[in-house]
Amino acid sequence: MTKITPVLMAGGSGTRLWPVSRKSFPKQFAALTGDETLFQASARRLSGPDFADPVVMTNSDFRFIVAEQLEQAGIAAGRIVIEPAGRNTAPAILAAALMVAETDPEGLVLVAPSDHVIPDAGAFAAAVAEGAEAARQGRIVTFGITPDRPETGYGYLELASTGAGPQPLARFVEKPDAERAGQMLAAGTYLWNAGIFLFSARVMIAAFRAHAPAYLDPVGQALDEAKLDLGFLRLAKAPWLTVEDNSIDYAVMEKADNLTVVRFSGRWSDLGGWDAVWREALDHAPSEHGVVADANSTAIDCQDVLLRSDSDDLKVVGIGLRDLMVVATSDAVLVADRGRAQDVRLAVSALKAKRAKQAEAFPRDHRPWGWFETLALADRFQVKRIVVKPGAALSLQSHVHRSEHWIVVSGTARVTVDDSVTLVTENQSIYVPLGAVHRMENPGKVPMVLIEVQTGSYLGEDDIIRYEDVYSRSSAD
Incomplete structure (x- = not known):
């Protein structure tokens, strides 16, 4: 029997999980509920003998993160497809269907977000198998979660009947108010x-x-x-930009008459806010007082709180707190009432209005060759920590406004400065004058770490002229 092709949607940015989720590194790539990221857990859930290698729909900014996280999880990608611009789910799902149809028009496609939590992969696989026969008979199958509370943050599916097995869909229901959500929970349909x-x-x-x-x-x-671009499939930009921005629900599902619903009664969460993270943690490890605190956090006489710090250097301590969420990263702290979890996006809007970099960017900037973070920044100088993956290389480049001094603290760097190529090892340094054409590579088998000191009149990341780049980036990337 033909395998099901999973299609993972991995292009969005979840503002309601700020400050851990930001535009430059959204929630699907973060480890919010375990050791694996949400994206890796989703890819693993949709792998196995019944599934083909996954197709991932993402954007140019995330393409290397997707490839790296799949490699770390030991999962081969069928295709990583780069959307030229975000156009919601409708065109992305159509593109995936057209790709599968090229080789097998009857091939089954399973489209799933890459940021959901479904701990029981076996139960979910059983639900997929239950829906597969209906899909082969020409039905569009959607999966509905058995509700356990009157949730106002989700849309609903109304069933045409209450029998066992796949059921016809009566209609889609928008997010309800609390009273209506209670009525729908009681109805059972x-x-x-x-x-x-x-x-x-x-x-x-x-x-x-x-x-x-x-x-x-x-x-x-x-x-x-x-x-094809370094193994990624980059969709053509001009026709893509003419496509209407719309969800699959509005474009197709609400108009179709061949919809079937498969009920899933296992644990599920879209992690649509910090209250969902708190609830998921308690489902996994119940706490008498409803306290969820990570290794960097301490709760004293607290009730129904979430305390989290993603930085080992920043400890969070809560005393006498009730119904609060405190989430800290190295450059931002969120403190909010647990009942206002859906309003965290307002913090992002407020910070964007103030032009605060914390609204969208992380201190740690992920690149295809590794990552860097700023340790100090002031007028005319900046200090960075740079980590380069084994075998990786930065582009051959020069700067118009700054010079750089590199000190290797771990591993070995092969450094090109104009016509000179030098191996720089631990505790050694090298100077890159303003305007010099230079490149840094890691020829070793372990990550290479260095400290970079920049000095000059302008220190922005766009002060780069690229001459060669193994990752085919422009100066703006």
């Missing part, structure tokens, strides 16, 4: 909408043709004109 879909490629393409035909030509053209 409503499920949370998980945003997970299973269908054959042919059926989904036909659904677009019937309900959203304007997507077919530009998405098809973007796929036809796509280019």
Whole structure:
């Protein structure tokens, strides 16, 4: 039997989990509930003998993060597809269906967000198997979660009946108020909408043709004109930008008459806010007083609180707190009432209005060759810690406004400065004059760590002229 092709949606940025989730490194790539990131756990859940290698829909900024995290998890990617711009889920799902249809129009496609928590992978696989037969018979299958509380943060699916097995969908229901959510919970015919879909490629393409035909030509053209870029499939930009920004629910699902719902009664969370992280932690490890505190946090006489610090150098201590969330990173701290979890996005908007870099950017900047973070920044100088992965290399580049001094503190660097190539080992340093054409490489088998001291009139990351780059980046990347 043909394997199901998983399609992981990994291009969004979750502002409601700020400050851990930010535009430059959103929640799906963070380890919020365990040792693996949400993306890695999602990819692992959709792997195995019944599944083909996953297709990942993402954007240019995250392409190397996706590839690295899949490699770390030991999961081979079928394709990593780069969307030229965010256009919501409708065009991305159509592109995935068209790709699968190229080799097997009847092939089944399972579309799932990459930032959900489903601890019981076996139960979820059973639910997928339950829906697969309906999908092979021409149904579009959506998965509904059995609700355990009157949740106002989710959309709902209303079932046409209450029988066992896959059921026809009566209608989609928007996020309700608290009173209506309570009524739907009591009715027993409503499920949370998980945003997970299973269908054959042919059926989904036909659904677009019937309900959203304007997507077919530009998405098809973007796929036809796509280019391979270092193993990534980069969709053509011009036709993609003409596509309407819309979700699959609005574009197709709410108009289709061949929808089937599979009920999933296991644990599930979209981690749509810090209250969901708190609840998921308590489900995994119950606490008498509802306290969730990580290794860097201490709770004293607290009740129903979340205390979290992602920095070993920043300890969080709560005394006498009730119904609060305190989340700290090395450069920002969130303190909020637990009942206001959905309003955390307002903090991002407020910081953006103040032009605070913490709104969207992390102190640690991930690059395809490794990462760097700023240790000190002042007028005319900046100090960074830079970590370069084994075998990786920065681009051959120069700067117009700054010079650099590099001190290797671990490993060995091969440094090019104009016509000179030098091996710089631990406790050695080298100077890169302003305007010099230079490159840094790690020829070793362990990560190389160095301290960089920049001096000059302008220290922005856009002061880079690239001459060669093994990652095919422009100066703006």
